[in-house]
Each structure stands twice: as C-alpha cells, then as structure tokens.
Amino acid sequence: MSSAVRVRFAPSPTGYLHIGGARTALFNWLFARHHAGKFILRVEDTDKSRNTEEAAAAIYDGLHWLGLSWDEGPHVGGDFGPYFQSERDSIYEKYLRQLQDAGHVFEDNGALRFRSPREHVIVEDLVCGKIDFDLTNPGTHPDMTIRRPDGSWIFHFVNVVDDIEMKVSHVIRGEDHLSNTPKHIELYRALGAKLPFFAHIPLIMNKDGSKMSKRDQGASVDFYIKRGYRPEAVRNYLSLLGWSPKDNREKMTIEVTTKIFDLNNVVRSHATFDPEKLHWLNGEYARELGDNEFYELGVAALKSAGVKIEGFPEGFLRAALQTCKGKINIFDELPSYCGFYFTDDVTYTPEGVAKHFTAENMPRLRAVRDALAALQNFDASELETALKAIATNLGVKVGALVHPTRLAVTGSNVGPSLYHLLEVLGQPKVLARIDRALSHQ
RNA sequence: GGCGCAUUCGUCUAGUGGCUAGGACACAGCCCUCUCAAGGCUGGUGCACGGGUUCGAUCCCCGUAUGCGCUGCCA
Numbered sequence: 132m133s134s135a136v137r138v139r140f141a142p143s144p145t146g147y148l149h150i151g152g153a154r155t156a157l158f159n160w161l162f163a164r165h166h167a168g169k170f171i172l173r174v175e176d177t178d179k180s181r182n183t184e185e186a187a188a189a190i191y192d193g194l195h196w197l198g199l200s201w202d203e204g205p206h207v208g209g210d211f212g213p214y215f216q217s218e219r220d221s222i223y224e225k226y227l228r229q230l231q232d233a234g235h236v237f238e239d240n241g242a243l244r245f246r247s248p249r250e251h252v253i254v255e256d257l258v259c260g261k262i263d264f265d266l267t268n269p270g271t272h273p274d275m276t277i278r279r280p281d282g283s284w285i286f287h288f289v290n291v292v293d294d295i296e297m298k299v300s301h302v303i304r305g306e307d308h309l310s311n312t313p314k315h316i317e318l319y320r321a322l323g324a325k326l327p328f329f330a331h332i333p334l335i336m337n338k339d340g341s342k343m344s345k346r347d348q349g350a351s352v353d354f355y356i357k358r359g360y361r362p363e364a365v366r367n368y369l370s371l372l373g374w375s376p377k378d379n380r381e382k383m384t385i386e387v388t389t390k391i392f393d394l395n396n397v398v399r400s401h402a403t404f405d406p407e408k409l410h411w412l413n414g415e416y417a418r419e420l421g422d423n424e425f426y427e428l429g430v431a432a433l434k435s436a437g438v439k440i441e442g443f444p445e446g447f448l449r450a451a452l453q454t455c456k457g458k459i460n461i462f463d464e465l466p467s468y469c470g471f472y473f474t475d476d477v478t479y480t481p482e483g484v485a486k487h488f489t490a491e492n493m494p495r496l497r498a499v500r501d502a503l504a505a506l507q508n509f510d511a512s513e514l515e516t517a518l519k520a521i522a523t524n525l526g527v528k529v530g531a532l533v534h535p536t537r538l539a540v541t542g543s544n545v546g547p548s549l550y551h552l553l554e555v556l557g558q559p560k561v562l563a564r565i566d567r568a569l570s571h572q
Numbered sequence: 573g574g575c576g577c578a579u580u581c582g583u584c585u586a587g588u589g590g591c592u593a594g595g596a597c598a599c600a601g602c603c604c605u606c607u608c609a610a611g612g613c614u615g616g617u618g619c620a621c622g623g624g625u626u627c628g629a630u631c632c633c634c635g636u637a638u639g640c641g642c643u644g645c646c647a
Binding site (some may be wrong): 281378543 | 574576585586597606608609641643644645
C-alpha cells in the first residue's frame with residue numbers, strides 16, 4: 132500500500148541531547164517502528180565541523196540509552212550517506228546549481244538568497260491541520276539566505292535537500308518549525324521535489340512556561356542517566372508528553388506504545404515537563420526490577436555516589452540492597468537511604484534526636500539492647516518476636532521501641548524494615564551502635 | 573509590531589451539542605503497618621473571558637486575554 136515510511140531525527144551536535152530532542156527522536160522512532168519504516172539519524176553540523184564526533188557522542192549515548200536505534204546514520208551507514216552535513220558539500224552544490232539554473236537564486240553582499248515566489252503556501256500538517264501562510268509580503272517574509280559569504284550553508288536549504296536526497300517521507304519535528312515550513316515548501320517546489328508529509332509536535336516547556344534550555348536542570352538526557360533513572364521510565368514518560376493512547380493507560384512497554392502510536396493521536400498543545408510524575412513512573416519501573424538487576428544497579432549507584440562499599444563482602448551487599456528494593460523510586464536516592472550499612476559513624480538527624488532520644492525512651496532502648504544481646508538467632512523473625520515481647524513487658528507499643536532503635540542504628544527515621552536491617556547489620560554492630568546512642572545524651 | 577499555533581483540575585491528559593466532565597501525578601485524610609514506601613479507600617480543586625449560533629454549549633463561529641513559536645548570513 133503506502134510507499135516506504137522513512138523518518139529522521141536531525142540534531143545538531145551541541146554536546147548534549149536535549150530532552151525535547153529526545154522526545155522528537157522518540158516520536159520519529161515510534162512512527163518508523165509502527166509502520167515498519169526506517170529511522171534515520173542525520174547530524175546537522177553545518178556550522179561547527181570541528182569536534183562533531185565528540186559532540187555527537189552525547190546524542191548517540193542518549194539515543195542508545197533510551198533504546199532508540201537508528202537504521203541509517205553514523206556508525207551504521209546506509210544508502211543515502213554520508214549522514215553528516217559537513218560531508219555533503221558536493222550534494223548541496225549540485226542542488227544549488229539546479230536552483231541557480233532555474234533562476235531562483237540571487238546574490239546579496241556575498242550571500243546567496245532564494246527568491247520567494249511570493250505566494251500563499253498551504254501547509255497540510257498531520258497534527259496541526261491545514262494552515263494558510265501568506266508569503267506575498269517581502270517586508271514580513273524576506274527572501275531566505277541559503278548560503279553565507281564564507282560558503283557555509285543555512286539550515287533551511289540543507290535540511291530540505293537532505294530530506295529530498297534521503298527520501299524522507301514524513302518530517303516529524305518540533306512545532307518551532309511550523310512557521311518555517313512554508314519556506315521549506317517553496318524550496319521543495321523550486322527543486323521540483325515531491326513534498327513529504329509534515330507533522331509538527333508540541334513543544335515541551337518548563338514549569339514556569341519557558342522553553343527548556345540547556346541551563347535547566349533536567350533538560351539534558353544525560354542528567355537522567357547520571358542520576359540512575361530507568362531508561363524505560365524516561366522513555367515512557369516522554370511518550371506521554373504530547374501524545375496519548377486515548378484511554379487511561381500510562382505505564383506501557385515500548386512494544387505496546389509502538390503498536391498504538393500514530394500521528395493522529397498526537398496532542399496539539401504544549402506540555403509542561405513534570406519531574407514529579409517522572410519520579411513516580413521511575414519508581415513503578417524500579418519496583419519491578421529483578422533482585423539481581425536491582426543489585427547491580429544499586430552497587431553502581433552507591434559507587435558513583437562515593438559510598439565506600441569496597442571492604443564489604445558481596446553477601447552483605449546483596450542483603451543490604453535487598454532491604455531497599457521496592458522502597459526507592461530513583462537510584463540516586465539509594466546512598467542516603469542505605470548509607471548507614473557502610474559506616475559505623477552514623478549521624479543522627481536532629482529532628483530524630485529530639486523526637487526519639489527522649490528521657491522516657493532511653494530506658495526502653497536499654498531494654499532493647501539487653502534483649503538483643505541475649506538473642507541466639509539474630510534474624511528478622513527472632514528480632515521481631517523479641518521487640519514485641521519487650522513492648523508487651525514494658526506496656527508500650529512496639530513503635531516506642533522501633534523508633535529509637537532505628538534512629539540509634541541508622542541515624543534516620545526512615546529506612547528499610549527495621550528487623551531486616553538489624554539482621555543484615557548483625558549483632559555486634561547493632562549492639563555497638565545502640566551503646567553509642569545510649570551514651571549520646 | 574507582523575504572522576502562526578495553542579488554551580479541560582497545580583501538572584500530564586480523556587471526553588461529548590444534553591454526562592454527577594473521567595483517569596494519572598502531586599496534595600490531604602483514613603486503612604494496612606516496625607518507619608518509609610507499596611497497596612486499598614475517601615476528598616478538594618478544572619472546561620481562560622466576552623459575544624453569538626442553538627431548545628441547550630466545555631464542545632461550533634467571532635472577538636478578547638494569556639502563553640508559546642517564527643519573523644537571522646542559529647538550528
């Protein structure tokens with residue numbers, strides 16, 4: 132039926148992958164996969180052809196991390212290369228000549244400009260609908276420059292030429308290009324080329340309504356990689372920005388999203404990036420990690436946070452991390468959540484001290500200490516039994532023992548299950564820490 | 573300024589010419605419970621404004637406002 136779907140993501144190598152760019156790449160990728168088409172990566176390095184590979188590395192890394200593999204482009208090649216604009220000069224020269232021969236180009240102070248036909252151009256956008264642009268007024272729509280005096284090319288021209296040359300069937304890009312589209316259409320027509328389908332997707336904004344820019348924390352995919360986010364969570368969250376399955380599904384595998392994604396269910400209005408929701412979604416994915424996977428990722432997170440885990444046996448590490456599984460949403464929360472396992476020098480939170488190291492609690496902590504010292508099997512169930520027995524004896528709720536004990540041993544009011552954490556830590560350390568707390572005052 | 577696009581809870585969104593306008597995140601309360609999470613239950617907040625069209629508009633039309641984008645020899 133329809134001819135081959137070919138879409139592309141065409142970032143310029145700036146040294147990082149913008150979250151909005153990642154979302155554009157994702158939509159292109161999803162569209163390609165949905166229609167069994169090709170997803171092309173093209174590096175638009177017209178200006179700075181210096182450290183392209185280096186700067187582009189962040190883009191490759193980000194796309195790989197998100198699971199967005201390309202069928203044509205850097206490293207994988209393809210029939211329509213090269214995939215760096217800096218290497219396509221002869222192609223642009225050829226198209227320029229064609230334009231010149233047809234009388235569409237004039238010179239202006241050394242720069243080359245395209246003479247607009249001065250007509251109305253109707254953009255038929257798959258997302259935004261039919262839009263009529265009036266380009267008849269040179270005052271408001273000047274003839275676009277296509278080549279600078281120094282010989283370098285302007286985006287509009289090379290972008291269109293490459294899309295023609297690479298046989299791109301659908302141009303799916305950010306809405307910031309919607310107003311540029313009529314100009315591009317003029318170029319297609321002047322070159323006698325068949326128009327692709329256009330689809331402009333809504334922009335992603337900051338909380339305050341501003342465009343996310345590289346100075347904003349979280350505007351770079353790298354930010355999420357470094358913090359230990361799950362790529363499937365970021366990918367899933369991004370898919371929900373400007374697109375909806377139109378039912379109440381939110382957490383979806385990439386397979387499901389690919390199956391139901393299409394341009395007709397892309398939303399038209401701008402979306403605000405909500406870190407809270409990503410945080411939640413990441414937790415959803417983190418909770419379904421297998422024990423081993425959680426362990427590997429946990430170790431990596433602790434290491435990169437500088438937690439000294441070297442001297443500890445793997446069994447201890449595994450047991451410690453196991454008590455954190457299901458409790459954290461993002462791996463960068465891990466160091467503060469379970470750092471107490473790896474240092475005897477726990478610092479008590481001031482609020483905790485005020486609330487739990489009270490005059491009436493200290494004798495209770497003492498009682499806990501004595502009972503724990505007498506325990507033969509220092510495991511979670513024995514510990515639970517012991518704590519509950521003491522509570523009964525003292526006529527208090529277990530909470531009255533749990534809180535001060537937790538604070539004494541971990542320094543915090545929140546953390547893994549107390550009984551399990553005590554078991555992992557082991558009797559000697561637990562007793563030592565309680566003793567230290569008892570002498571705290 | 574000109575041109576373009578947009579406007580449903582704080583946020584992401586569903587939705588229809590007549591519904592108690594639905595879900596999710598966040599928030600609050602309750603339950604569960606060794607804390608925190610998770611899970612369960614409950615709750616509050618929304619159709620930007622003004623005109624039409626219509627028996628009836630959140631939905632259709634026109635304005636206004638606001639936001640965003642484009643208006644480069646940036647991409």
